[in-house]
Amino acid sequence: GSRLHREEDEAVWRCENTSCPARLQRGLEHFASRGAMNIEGLGESLIAQVIEGGLVHDYADVYRLEAGQLAQLTSTSIRGDGKAITRRFGEKNAAKVVQQIDRSRSNELWRLVYGLGIRHIGERAAQVLARAFGSVDALRAATVEHLQDTPEIGPVLAASVRAWMDEPRNVELLDRLRQQGVRMEVPESERGLIEQKGPLTGRTYVLTGTLE
Helix, strand or coil: CCCECCCCCCCCEEEEECCCCCHHHHHHHHHCCCCCCCCCCCCCHHHHHHHCCCCCCHHHHHHHHCCHHHHEEEEEECCCCCEECCCCCCCHEEEEHHHHHHEEEEEEEEHHHHHHCCCCHHHHHHHHHHHCEEEEHHHHCCCHHHHHHCCCCHHHHEEEEEEHHCCCHHHHHHHHHHHHHCCCEHHHHHCCCCCCCCCCCCCCCCCCCCCC
């Protein structure tokens, strides 16, 4: 039910709604990955189980998971002799995952920006955006022109961020993450544009041929 988006130079139409069921599994794997929110223990298998069990419908639902719910989850594997073995996730493992989820609430803002899965936004771009704008609210209000004026953020990245923020369901997701206590700001002392000055700053070089 959300608006699709197609880049001018591409044939592919894409869904910008991170809560779309078809995107949720892989999106959550990225969201919980070490480079993003770094939620140890929330891997592919467990994510599949919480989605199948109706416990998680978007990223914000992760922060509503309880140890008792996870402990009751089961997985089935087939032994070499063909016999099926069913295992419970268990209280100990569940408690560890919930602890990791709770810890991730205070992660740096750039980890959240990267974890959202905005197209073209890698770790470096997420760090630049987080420090330049300082908060999710400022990022949500930024125009394409404002985004593009940020060092290292070109037209493609700026348009991608704006397209993601223009999807109403994504805005709802951010609001729900805020309600769950996920950090949405960068401390004042860490804000400001990331500047890299050196002997080549401000210069443009075109190199051809073989470089050894």
